[in-house]
Amino acid sequence: MSVVTLTTDFGTGSPYVAAMKGVILSINPAVTLVDLTHDIRPQDVRHGAIVLDDVTDRFPTGTIHTAVIDPGVGTDRAILYARIGNQQYVAPDNGLLSRIIRRTKPSVVIRLENPEFWLPEISNTFHGRDIMAPVAARLSLGLNPEQLGPLAEAIDRLAWPEVKQTPQRIDGEVVEIDSFGNLITNITAEMLTNRPTDNRVCTVCNIYETWGIFHAYAQHPDGTLMALIGSNERLELAVVGDNASARLGIPVGSPVALVWE
């Protein structure tokens, strides 16, 4: 039983998503389809890259993750197949995979160039339906990825903001806001190893600050700002029982600093 996931910026409930599912099921009626998310901000490749990096590891070995955030559709940007760790990906070569590959080097990267595995007619505006969906469906039936095209020599790498670490200070930023309004940063639990996380550390974001780093929302009073290590092992800022993003007006990209006394 093969799993194919779909990640797009089409919006949940978009009939474009359904069109992709129809194409996939027409080729492999036994596939298990999972919506990863369709609420990537329109044409925001970085948002898509972070979500793929956060979630795809949870899926069964061999799952085929199909990601269509594709503002360059109709240009000569390539479409890639990649095997990264034990997961497989089909995505435009626009940086969508550039966060996952910071952690894990791809074992195979192939450029989709063989139209034999695409739909017979290819539009210039919807390669998700016309190229990526049929390729994902055929991979789910056991197609050898090497038949899809030549090995790719490189893969598009976006510049990602680096976290700066000194003994007294870590400087990162908000990279994502979740559906509860929690501000998720690029500062990882690993960066805090051997550093105190009690009242000696202050988290600073915009005009706000909070002392100590916790592990559960319930460790702080309702309505107060807190810093904690969230479920993806990254530092996040939350207002307990409320929506921190709406309450504080902090957007993605805002600097977040941890400061030790």
Next chain:
Amino acid sequence: MSVVTLTTDFGTGSPYVAAMKGVILSINPAVTLVDLTHDIRPQDVRHGAIVLDDVTDRFPTGTIHTAVIDPGVGTDRAILYARIGNQQYVAPDNGLLSRIIRRTKPSVVIRLENPEFWLPEISNTFHGRDIMAPVAARLSLGLNPEQLGPLAEAIDRLAWPEVKQTPQRIDGEVVEIDSFGNLITNITAEMLTNRPTDNRVCTVCNIYETWGIFHAYAQHPDGTLMALIGSNERLELAVVGDNASARLGIPVGSPVALVWE
């Protein structure tokens, strides 16, 4: 073919939902996953409890309903397995099941305490992914629930507003607003047995009133307020062809009275 449903307050399209699905499919690739809803108002346990009570009976015998509205995650609140009627539930012990059990006494209630069936690493912020998802997946493979932990002696019961009934009057309230804006109350069709439902009964809510209780929207003129017995066998207030909630400004919790002359 086992069915696992998911009910959360994560928002449709949240990658947190996808993470739970990845965990479940990694354990049981043949499971049938169904989204019950992910649009429970954030941390609103009562909203979740009403939806579970309304919908879960429609599913096949043995379906495993996994519900993650869990503001107490990371505290010592228990997580429960319950068998209620012919359905199964995995949910925090915070009142989520407290509406269903008003109708049907659970035949088995167990506290999830055996970490053997959880993910190897447990966060303090996402037990839906780390505990409930793997337990649901293993139940779908036939795991005996008794292996999950000890029998629970009690189950958290929220106080629910009671409907008051006298010969001349029934007093209830709006408990839910559906996606059409219809105002769904806690007054049931059963409470109307042997009472007239024609022009002798007046439904009163806030400054609005309407005479007679109907069974189909089409029985009233477009744009007018009407009372009817809806598809869940409960009294609802609707504005025909319009959104009653937006039009009248009536929130959940508003009193609704039926008055006989």
Next chain:
Amino acid sequence: MSVVTLTTDFGTGSPYVAAMKGVILSINPAVTLVDLTHDIRPQDVRHGAIVLDDVTDRFPTGTIHTAVIDPGVGTDRAILYARIGNQQYVAPDNGLLSRIIRRTKPSVVIRLENPEFWLPEISNTFHGRDIMAPVAARLSLGLNPEQLGPLAEAIDRLAWPEVKQTPQRIDGEVVEIDSFGNLITNITAEMLTNRPTDNRVCTVCNIYETWGIFHAYAQHPDGTLMALIGSNERLELAVVGDNASARLGIPVGSPVALVWE
């Protein structure tokens, strides 16, 4: 492995959708359920008709498309089974199928009148759950559609705006706005056969105009208005990298003209 799709105006995440899925899975646990979309504008039969026409052809032969945009529920409007091309449909007879049948004549149309295949209790407000869902599930198990009721003699046909074509001019209108804000018209690629699509044609909508008809968003500068043939082979107006509908304030129903010099 049979596929049943669901199209409704209930809103994504509506528990009413989940109720339909529970009914279907109780009858055929092995069915593959696909959400076509639940974001049809409430009670907007025309919107539903366009989406069904755009997407259903992509699905495997024999797929059963169940469409519940049903403002007339509880009146004497019929519910139909139809075979159109290689797809099957279950929908109220209110015009939902009236766009598909402009292209392809139905080979079978049947009125659902045999309650043997419905739920035992039928509400007057939710025939999607009580009649259409169980019928779709039984069709997916191989039920002969002729058992559902008598042949229908006619099918409700909405009047659709016709495109007017002269040698110098094509007059159509915006029929749909997609999730990117692109304005999709009823002017098809076929209507442009043998006409110039370079700078000799001007697309006019409201106070806006743009020259030339393209095939990819990337053929025009960022932030500019362009006309192109989109993925459904219809003319659309887009603002590159932006939301044309929000930017220009053009609603569904607005006239769009192509003018040749």
